[in-house]
Amino acid sequence: MMHAPQIKVPATYMRGGTSKGVFFRLQDLPEACQVPGEARDKLLMRVIGSPDPYEKQIDGLGNATSSTSKTVILAESTQPDHDVDYLFGQVAIDRPFVDWSGNCGNLTAAVGAFAINSGFVAKEHIPDNGICTVRIWQANIRKTIVAHIPITNGEVQETGDFELDGVTFPAAEVQIEFMDPADGEGAMFPTGNLVDELEVPGVGTLQATMINAGIPTIFVNAEDIGYKGTELQNDINSDPKALAMFETIRAHGAVRMGLIKDVSEAANRQHTPKVAFVAKPVDYVSSSGKQINAADIDVLVRALSMGKLHHAMMGTAAVAIATASAVPGTLVNLAAGGGERNHVTFGHPSGTLRVGAEAKAVDGEWTATKAIMSRSARIIMEGWVRVPGDCF
The missing domain is CATH 3.10.310.10 (Diaminopimelate Epimerase; Chain A, domain 1)
Incomplete structure (x- = not known):
């Protein structure tokens, strides 16, 4: 019996805040997966190793927790005055399901760096040394996020002495501003009550x-x-x-x-x-x-x-x-x-x-007008992730 060989998809494995996820550029995905739908979901689940009835994700890049069963797709921004569009997919561990209903604030800390490294941010906006401001369109909830990424010698600075509880090692500090952070189009308090x-x-x-x-x-x-x-x-x-x-x-x-x-x-x-x-x-x-x-x-x-x-x-x-x-x-x-x-x-x-x-x-x-927090992020591995060619 013949089986489809594995294919290679360019990907980057990153930590952002207290989460980890697999990052993709939209244009690097197989053509069928460049649009929302079943093919994209199946690809991402196979990358992560879901669904897994053993709840271990042994055959994928997930680490069997909600914090590490995550995927990110970045694309050229569809919005004026933004550098990149950021789409987040939360992959279920034991069920065949990808939830696109919200954002991941932790992985947001890695989006700015990935956008810079992937060519989404214009070179003239990247200082030789200092802070690069990356305007991110969060496509899941249709909100603007501003990430302040440290730059040293024209490259993203990932190492540093900023400590974040929940992360073992220190790294460079990334400040994130969530603009108008009320999620979605409804009221901040959807019932009309504070309690x-x-x-x-x-x-x-x-x-x-x-x-x-x-x-x-x-x-x-x-x-x-x-x-x-x-x-x-x-x-x-x-x-x-x-x-x-x-x-x-x-x-x-x-x-x-x-x-x-x-x-x-x-x-x-x-x-x-x-x-x-x-x-x-x-x-x-x-x-x-x-x-x-x-x-x-x-x-x-x-x-x-x-x-x-x-x-x-x-x-x-x-x-x-x-x-x-x-x-x-x-x-x-x-x-x-x-x-x-x-x-x-x-x-x-x-x-x-x-x-x-x-x-x-x-x-x-x-x-709400703005929320601000500091996180950190770094690349763990980059190259290609391999999946069976018929998985999607």
Whole structure:
């Protein structure tokens, strides 16, 4: 029996923030995969190693976590005054599914460098030494992101001494600005309320702040669901009942946010919304053994991604956290002590993160103007990824 040989597709494997993903230029994909659809999804799943019933992604570049089962496609920008279009695909691990419903804030840190290295940024805009400003069009949510990429001797500077909790080694700092970060075309608070009573069968009626900023996110109080806010991954991910509870909260919150019409649709929209729980600061020990002092943080936050507690914090969820903290009366704001603020430092399983945000009320409706955070990124490997020629 004859089998199609493997083909080579130019690709770059990159870390961005606390995530890793496989980056492609649109023009380098096989012709059938240069447009959205089944062929593209099948190619990306095969690259990552999904679907994998063993949930290991042994036969691909994924590392069997939501943070590492990611793909990025960059193309010449379709928007004026932008350098590149950025499309993000979250690949499910055990199911044949690629979720295109949201952005990855962590991998955004790598997009600017990849755009420079791949020729999407005009050479005259790249300094010999200094900072290159890359204007990115995030095609999933149709928003502008501005990345500030350090340049040394005309090339992207990747090494440095910037430390990011959740990443083992230091690297160069990349500042990212999420402009007008409310996700999608709807209101920042889609229910019209800063806090809602969310009825969740089998769980109860929970106070919830549901926000579209960075990525649609549902915030609940840790104590209302039996947690302290200091939990690490194993505390949640080893408990099937807890994971089922969070998925039920997520599904019912998605309906209230207008993202889906029925809870049954949530299974086919795994990437969004996120669900997170918040608590007032207390001392705890991070997953690396680092002591986190209550005095050094404003609020505790734990967030789930693709059905599991994240080992640190998704970049887009960090935008949601910062934006919600800037609006007096949200659960995040109240857990952080209330009042007005333009930045927040929150504790997550791997440590802490500081994010700035600006929000204002216009005609009684809140809107976010900008969120700012620092991440880091670097190329891990570049060349070609091989896949069976008949996989798509």
